[in-house]
Amino acid sequence: MISATYDSKVQDHDVIRKLSEHDVICHDCMQKILDDVDKTRV
Ligand SMILES: [Zn+2]
Numbered sequence: 001m002i003s004a005t006y007d008s009k010v011q012d013h014d015v016i017r018k019l020s021e022h023d024v025i026c027h028d029c030m031q032k033i034l035d036d037v038d039k040t041r042v
Contacts, residue, residue: 009037 010016013033019025025033 006034009040010034013037 010033013036015025015029015033
């Protein structure tokens, strides 16, 4: 489960929410999500 290591903003991301607990996400997609979340933090 990837989301456990990330904060609630990442866990609330649409892509993450669509994943089941046992799905995996590749590094590139995870980085995209983190970039998205960073934009919302400003
Ligand atoms: Zn990917």
